[in-house]
Amino acid sequence: MLPQKNLWAMKTMQQIEAELYRAMFRIRRFEETVLDNFPKGVFFGTTHTYLGQEANAVGVLHHMNQDEVVFSNHRCHGHFLAYGGDARALFAELMGKASGVCGGRGGSQHLHWRNFYSNGVQGGIVPIAVGAALAEKRKGARAATVAFLGDGTLGEGVVYEALNLAALWQAPILFVVENNHIAQTTPVELALAGGISARFAAFDIPARELDTSDVMEILPAAGALLEQVRTQSAPRALILHTWRFGPHSKGDDTRPAETIARLRQSRDPLTLHAARLSPAEKEAIEAQVEDEIQRAYQQAFADPYSSIADL
Amino acid sequence: MPTVLDSLNTALRQALTQDERVLILGEDLLDPYGGAFKVTRGLSDAFPGRVLTTPISEAGFTGLAIGMALRGLRPVVEIMFGDFLTLAADQIINHAAKFRWMYNGNKPETERVSLPLVIRTPMGGRRGYGPTHSQTLEKHFLGTPGLVVLAPCALGDPGQLLLDAILFTNDPLLFVENKLLYLAQVQDITQSDDxxxxxxxxxxxxxxxxxxxxxxxxxxxxxxxxxxxxxxxxxxxxxxxxxxxxxxxxxxxxxxxxxxxxxxxxxxxxxxxxxxxxxxxxxxxxxxxxxxxxxxxxxxxxxxxxxxxxxxxxxxxxxxxxxxxxxxxxxxxxxxxxxxxxxxxxxxx
CATH class of the missing domain: 3.40.50.920 (Rossmann fold)
Known part of the structure; x- marks a missing residue:
């Protein structure tokens, strides 16, 4: 994970802001590079990009310590990169290369690295995250577990079994719901009755709700909740109303182009946060990240495919 | 000789004694009831906090056990009737059985996951329980890559098989117990006249x-x-x-x-x-x-x-x-x- 977190207290606000911009821009350029190159046939299967939601992963995972645990989902690239995952290994995983995060066995949705886990079935990993949190608690660790869910995931019954157990057994876990208002092509209004926070309230899990794309709003809210998870050894929820700019996977966006354009104008976490950086600083970060991402892509592209002998 | 049920109960007691990472999760496990078929009887009193009675949430608590296994514990799950395994099928097939293979490609030994999970469940009929409490459903799980399926019998030492599974497996493992087998006497295969x-x-x-x-x-x-x-x-x-x-x-x-x-x-x-x-x-x-x-x-x-x-x-x-x-x-x-x-x-x- 990101080593600089231990130095958190020693950093100036300006340094932190620059770090957050770098982390978000890294995700943005990774995902754009994936979509740009998909038509060339370099990647297997499909992909679910995190464009527009970068502030969520970065704002939450900036607080994670080395021994803490993250459970992600099908839209996991942003979470993985914000956790500190290697861009080359992620490109390589999507390309089915031996140097991939899981040697090409998992592809876009099925990642494991250190204490980071994702899987491609909606909701199924949520009780597993609760179990992991309880295992850490039982070991006496003061470690938090984070589980990312989408609005679409809230349709799965197993999520509520997991919330019930998390509250009953006081699992030290932060549930982060990223409501991007659309599940594949189905708008949230057609899939979700009632409210999201009421679902946590029903289990007595305190929840904080934010409707923002500003990483500087998400960062302190997530930090406070994670501290409660650690000190009180109990579940909390963070509900983030957000917007994705890209299609669900590739070329399957049914929303009008004007809607996307309007969202990009008003809710782009990079634009919102860039205003806090000097133009020179922003340019320098972008140039460095651009170089890192392009090198990572080229290296992954040159890497050999996984060997059938290793199956 | 003990019954198969006694043998399995003793094995669970030994597992809890020998390895503090072992936990048991399932419905209605607490004493004095001790589980619907009594395989866990006496264990919650003897090991407070390590025999966890759950809500009726087979997928949920199987998932919890998977997470616990990924993070270093050795959980044992009891599904009250084998018929209810279908409720946990996604957890078993799409999660537990895949994780080791899926996550461990291209990883050095020290960074690999293991998933030491035993799911015990009684199967079988001949007790008049009808269509949803009498089935023998393990055929749906046989041949799932990454999942081991064992079935004890009254021969030899059924408890030893369970104890070995709990203490030594690194894969998710389904342990299929037939209901009528519970009351059968264990047959000492070294001392048979017939x-x-x-x-x-x-x-x-x-x-x-x-x-x-x-x-x-x-x-x-x-x-x-x-x-x-x-x-x-x-x-x-x-x-x-x-x-x-x-x-x-x-x-x-x-x-x-x-x-x-x-x-x-x-x-x-x-x-x-x-x-x-x-x-x-x-x-x-x-x-x-x-x-x-x-x-x-x-x-x-x-x-x-x-x-x-x-x-x-x-x-x-x-x-x-x-x-x-x-x-x-x-x-x-x-x-x-x-x-x-x-x-x-x-x-x-």
Missing amino acids: FEFRIHNDRTDAEPGFAAPTYLCRVRGAPPPTLTLTAYGYMAELAQQAQRRLAYEHEVFVELVVPTGLSPCKMHPLLASLERTGRLLAVEEGTRNLGWGAEILARSAEALGARLKRARRLAAHDLPIPASGPLEAHVLPSVENIIQCCLEMTQSD
Whole structure:
């Protein structure tokens, strides 16, 4: 994970802001590079990009310590990169290369690295995250577990079994719901009755709700909740109303182009946060990240495919 | 001798004693009730905080156990009735069974995940519980890559099999207990007046690092067998009763092969027996279509070719299990059915 977190207290606000911009821009350029190159046939299967939601992963995972645990989902690239995952290994995983995060066995949705886990079935990993949190608690660790869910995931019954157990057994876990208002092509209004926070309230899990794309709003809210998870050894929820700019996977966006354009104008976490950086600083970060991402892509592209002998 | 239930209960107690990472999760486990079939009786009083009674959430608590296993504990899950495994099927097939292979490509030993999880569940009918509490559903889980399926029998030491599974597995493992087997007496295979036994323990062949034995059983002092009968779990009890009557009432001598490892499928002891007899009858309590017996026959035919002279399956009718006693008895394979089938197979050529 990101080593600089231990130095958190020693950093100036300006340094932190620059770090957050770098982390978000890294995700943005990774995902754009994936979509740009998909038509060339370099990647297997499909992909679910995190464009527009970068502030969520970065704002939450900036607080994670080395021994803490993250459970992600099908839209996991942003979470993985914000956790500190290697861009080359992620490109390589999507390309089915031996140097991939899981040697090409998992592809876009099925990642494991250190204490980071994702899987491609909606909701199924949520009780597993609760179990992991309880295992850490039982070991006496003061470690938090984070589980990312989408609005679409809230349709799965197993999520509520997991919330019930998390509250009953006081699992030290932060549930982060990223409501991007659309599940594949189905708008949230057609899939979700009632409210999201009421679902946590029903289990007595305190929840904080934010409707923002500003990483500087998400960062302190997530930090406070994670501290409660650690000190009180109990579940909390963070509900983030957000917007994705890209299609669900590739070329399957049914929303009008004007809607996307309007969202990009008003809710782009990079634009919102860039205003806090000097133009020179922003340019320098972008140039460095651009170089890192392009090198990572080229290296992954040159890497050999996984060997059938290793199956 | 103890019952199979006693043997399994002792094994759970030993596992909790020997390894503090072991936990048990399931519905209605707390004493004085101690679980619907009493396999966990006495354990929550003896090990406070380590036997966790759960809400009725099979997927939820199976998922919890998977997370616990990923993070270094050795949880044991009890699913109250095997029929309810379907509620946890996504957790077992799409999560537990895949994680080790899916996550561990291209990883050094120290960064790999392991998933030491045992899911115990009672299967089987003959108690009048009807269509949703009497099934033998393990066929739906056999052949799932990454999932080990074991079935104890009354022969040898069923508790030792469970204890080894809990302490030594690194894979998710389904442990299928037949309900009628619980009250059967464990048979000491070293002290039998009526039968001779051999155990086949192929440790090098054992996937999870421990051996799931296969038992070979003949009527003591009988002439060489002319047919191989194979069955597991409680069906092996019925097959043994049939074997004895075939010998004493019909002078037909069969060898009974009882595996405790169902998946991955270990064929060596069975094939060795078939080389001697050339005839195979596979008996199972699950439904006949596309089941365990079909796989056993297919593998035997592939391995033996023309040396396999005759092969048949005996299984439950392809129907749900009726509640009514006479109907249920008709649907499930009986001792009489086994005897009849063996007679047909040994007399017609």
